[in-house]
Amino acid sequence: MNAPRVFTVSELIRQVNLDLFRYNDIAVEGEVTNYTRSAAGHSYFSIKDTRSQMKVVLFVTNARFLRFKIENGLQLIVRGRLAIYEQKGDFQLNATSVEPAGLGALQLAFEQLKKRLAEEGLFDAARKKPLPMFPQRIAVVTSPTGAAIRDILHVLGRRFAGLSLQIYPVRVQGPTAAREIAAALKHLSRWELHDVILICRGGGSLEDLWPFNEEVVARAVAASTIPTISGVGHETDFTICDLVADLRAPTPSAAAEIVIRAKSDVCTHVDYSVRRIRHIVEGRVRNYRHELRHLASSDRLGILPRRIAAQRERLQRRRMSLYRLLEGRARLLRRRLEATNEPLARFPRRIGTLRHQLQGVAATLEAVSPLSVLSRGYAIAFSRKKKHRVPILDSNAVAVGEPIEVQLKRGQLLCTVDGKSMGVESVWPSVNREPEL
Amino acid sequence: MAARTRTNEFEKSFQQLEKIVQRLEGEELPLDESLQLFEEGIRLSRFCHQRLEEVEKKIELILADAKGQPKVEPFEDAPVDDGEDEDDDLELDSE
Numbered sequence: 001m002n003a004p005r006v007f008t009v010s011e012l013i014r015q016v017n018l019d020l021f022r023y024n025d026i027a028v029e030g031e032v033t034n035y036t037r038s039a040a041g042h043s044y045f046s047i048k049d050t051r052s053q054m055k056v057v058l059f060v061t062n063a064r065f066l067r068f069k070i071e072n073g074l075q076l077i078v079r080g081r082l083a084i085y086e087q088k089g090d091f092q093l094n095a096t097s098v099e100p101a102g103l104g105a106l107q108l109a110f111e112q113l114k115k116r117l118a119e120e121g122l123f124d125a126a127r128k129k130p131l132p133m134f135p136q137r138i139a140v141v142t143s144p145t146g147a148a149i150r151d152i153l154h155v156l157g158r159r160f161a162g163l164s165l166q167i168y169p170v171r172v173q174g175p176t177a178a179r180e181i182a183a184a185l186k187h188l189s190r191w192e193l194h195d196v197i198l199i200c201r202g203g204g205s206l207e208d209l210w211p212f213n214e215e216v217v218a219r220a221v222a223a224s225t226i227p228t229i230s231g232v233g234h235e236t237d238f239t240i241c242d243l244v245a246d247l248r249a250p251t252p253s254a255a256a257e258i259v260i261r262a263k264s265d266v267c268t269h270v271d272y273s274v275r276r277i278r279h280i281v282e283g284r285v286r287n288y289r290h291e292l293r294h295l296a297s298s299d300r301l302g303i304l305p306r307r308i309a310a311q312r313e314r315l316q317r318r319r320m321s322l323y324r325l326l327e328g329r330a331r332l333l334r335r336r337l338e339a340t341n342e343p344l345a346r347f348p349r350r351i352g353t354l355r356h357q358l359q360g361v362a363a364t365l366e367a368v369s370p371l372s373v374l375s376r377g378y379a380i381a382f383s384r385k386k387k388h389r390v391p392i393l394d395s396n397a398v399a400v401g402e403p404i405e406v407q408l409k410r411g412q413l414l415c416t417v418d419g420k421s422m423g424v425e426s427v428w429p430s431v432n433r434e435p436e437l
Numbered sequence: 438m439a440a441r442t443r444t445n446e447f448e449k450s451f452q453q454l455e456k457i458v459q460r461l462e463g464e465e466l467p468l469d470e471s472l473q474l475f476e477e478g479i480r481l482s483r484f485c486h487q488r489l490e491e492v493e494k495k496i497e498l499i500l501a502d503a504k505g506q507p508k509v510e511p512f513e514d515a516p517v518d519d520g521e522d523e524d525d526d527l528e529l530d531s532e
Contacts, residue, residue: 132444133451136492144498144512153496162490166499167512187501195444266451267489273458274482280461281475288468 013084023082028054028093029101032074043070047078047093055092056080062096067210068109075101106206110213113240117215122222128246129227134266135196135259137164139226141184144169147202148231148252155256162263166194172201177211182220189224196259197226199241200252203234212239221245231255374409381406384414395420447488454481 007015030047037043041060046053056078058070070076080095100108117123142148144167156163168188170180181199188197199221201212211217212232221228221244230245231252242248249255296305366372370380382389382405383398389405392398398417406413457478461471502508 133448134489136489139499161494162492163494164492165496166509167496168499183501187505187507188499190505191507192441193499193507263489266485270451270454270482270485270489273454274478276458277461277475277478281471284468284471
């Protein structure tokens, strides 16, 4: 009987591990189950098929390069080295790399992040910020030497008035790209110097576009206080960044087009509004003016201006004749004034003549005055019957016994008629007759 | 905040202009009121145009300095400036 060799435990495990060396680099496909992750970052899980399962360890040194997240139920192809864990004797696969079965790893990572962010509501239309009416100060997060910025500048080139463009330079591929893009978005969002942020990159492979599928970028885009437009890759490329951004443009050129069009649309609309206002108001003013003219030309109102014109003409005529009159007067007075020198000199002589004439008139007056007759001894008899003294010219005018008054040269006599004789009219007293008194 | 305020101001003027057009189109307003609206509309449109054109055309680089403050630098190789094509197009456009 050959007694079996007795190993120590560690001897045996070492021996078997040596034998397992031919499984030093194998690949196994199975479904993930019992996934856990240690605080240090090592991943522990099992893979199984319908009949069996085995343990897998993915140490942090290898897990670091993983794009996607290992989850229970995931179909994986695990590549690594088969070994027995010496301390516990567990049979396990030490994974050097892990890949999803079917899909590519990047594709899987994309789907996983997309699903997660969708569940969080990061793609919801409700949380998208509206673009400003006219984005004028534009920030572009992109590579300053890439194709994207060239395309953008080409589109803006000929219609660039009234826009300012500031490029935030970042790497758009490679391991640091995602962090740079996220940092740029954080800064721009804090500064608030721009109306809109364009996040752009030209076309490339899924690997090239990868930074725009990383969670840190997605989070930064979602957190931006400034509206974002994402234009990454070609039309068929869809990135997480596209999904989170407020607007997705199919290409960088299209993103620039959106910005330009917004501005020219606003311009057009302002111009249209002004034309419209002008048209309406001018139309109304024209109507009023027309109506007014119509009213003014109608007979009722037409009278008024005509009457005013007539009055004005009359006034004018009067004013003219007044002027003429005044001028005539003035001319006359002026002429008189000019002629003054001579008449003034003649004036004393004229007074002398007048005084002489006056003396003549006085003498005549004296000759005919009744007083001068009285002084020659004649008297005048007046009737006293009436209120006024009336000279008695006829003896028939008085009755006997009637009081009469006789005016002498000096003083008066109050008499009574004693008797009277009728007679013919006296002849101027003859010398031989006494005056009958 | 400056960018946002500017934008808000513009959008308010723009909406006011819109409202004026609607009022003038919709109602039979007294003449002097519509003339007032007209003047206001012209003023608003001037303001809008001024705002639309007041930003100087420029291309620059902007990045954060060590303290996280914005630092603006010239963008040297702007391909827009090399383009004689663009100039030609401009002339054609304006004809």
